[in-house]
Amino acid sequence: MKIFFLPSVCVLKETLLAATLVFDLSSDRPVQETYLTIRGIPIRVHRWNQNAEEELWLMSSWSGQLGGREALLLRAHLLDAHRPGFLAFSGEDRIGFRDESAIVLDRDGFGLQILWKGQWKRGRENVIPISDPQTGSLDGVIAIEGKDGLQAVLAVRVWGEERHIALYKPDRMLMPRPFLGSRMNGVEIAHSGGKILMSIVGNIGDKDKAALFLLPERRVLWEMETKRPDHICAAFPILAGTWGGLQRDGIGVILARSAKDKPVSFLLQAFEADAKADKRPALEIPISDLAFGSAHRPLYPWPEARVSPDRRFLVVETASFQCILRIPAQGAKGGVPC
């Protein structure tokens, strides 16, 4: 499932199944609600000047008359005057951005069209197809707004075990190598001044990697790799001076460890991006305070996880369980240096 953070709630949504889980994060004890909703390809939108909040949109598409496609663009929101967890979807024409860029349904219903600065242009760099014989099917989309409007769009594509992320920029579309093997949940964004930091987690075989990028140049600032039994299940970019006492831009990496007959343990390590070759973490915090669910079941297939934008919760999702852990507040205050 894909994990999203709407204001005060966490939403877990599957592309192909109608089931959606919503956790109310406004309290310290998250409550789970289960919804039946429309199937659709999820679109995560990171806005420029929000408090790191994100939006969840869906592209719902189905076969219509004579093989044609029908499609709807829907935005998830929480119904006013209802309890915080009550999820609703409204139909919309477009996802608009501050520079008049927009994402709309492709005219023939087979994908999404990006209108850079509001311009309709065909071509590979402007169209995100639902299915593509070269790269597989569309699993999710992440749109990143910067100070000057829409900066980049990431399209997550899957074919069996193969995963790619395509990066769309105003003038081109590319499939950068460091983005190989990455999932939608593995991408996190942080803004500062005119720059956008992005962290990506990828899994190829029994190797995991986490990398920190500067967008839109896609310059790699920092990367690490692990092998079993350590598994990188999540990462998040840290802007200098905002979290964990880091004085430079950096990255938080969540390692999951699972030993036989023992509960899964999670460890948060924070690194400064320009640390020297030994790459010792600037901060290490064990995460074991369960707020929802249990982490006693087997950890295979390896879990995916996301850290909430306010860094209070770690939401973990595997094929067999979901759990939410509280991240100790010491991270925000400076933590314990290693």
Next chain:
Amino acid sequence: MLTVLDVAFDNDFALVATTGRIFMISRDGKVRDRSFKGTPDVVIRRRHANGSETLSLRLGGALYRVQSGPDGSPRLERAGGFFAGSQPFLRFGFYRASIDVAPLRNVQMHILDDLDSTDPKIFCLLFEDYAKQMSSARLLFLSEEHRGHSYADLDVYIRTECPPIDANRGIVAAAIMNSIWVGLARARALVKLDGLTAEHETPEAVTLDVLGQHLFCALRNHRDGRIRVLRVQIQPWSKSVPPHDRRLFTEGVMELPESLSAPSSKRDITPLRIAPSGDWMVAQMSDILLAVSLNWEQS
């Protein structure tokens, strides 16, 4: 065993459509019936503002309404107002709402028409065959404003014979898989009512009351086969009280006809539909239809 398509309540009578036969059953249990030729491919249950309901069947492309004849027995009368196109791509519409859908193999449509609500007000369950066991189906919300589009399209796993689904005043309720789900139609989402059914219970009938404030449901216990009926307040739920609160549930008492007062009878009946008034329901016992009184005072 009767194949019951749907049950509609009109004051002190219930209209029941089965494959090949229509029934009228009164609250005191008197049953009148009439046979017809053909198998309906569309069943429409309409709910009117005063709480009464009508039932229509499509046979051979034409729509017929189940009505009471001058002699008090039911009959089918030709009715208009509905059209549906031909295969392979099925197009259907009501009022000004219409949609194309890719065909399932052998489409049966079951339509709830919620006349009293704002858009979307047509709820359409598409499935291949009438079945007593749950099977996969599509639940569409149709709106007049979204012509050619469904307002929502949900994949569900539901009993298709007399499907346990209801809509009133913009609220939709259904027994899907082993749970009861409720939602505001305009939200395009249904939330599971946790804590209502026990692990060994399956909901078999779901009805929203006349004002859309309560939900009535019948649950079957798989361990001993017994049925219990619940009245759930959903109004506070829609105003921010979580639905898990047990104080919002009331358990009712079923009063079977005297001829069936043996304790085993409560295990042998299948609840079909509870009346929107909540004070009686129609149940089935092999090929017999029963009127069962529901009492909420003693609990």
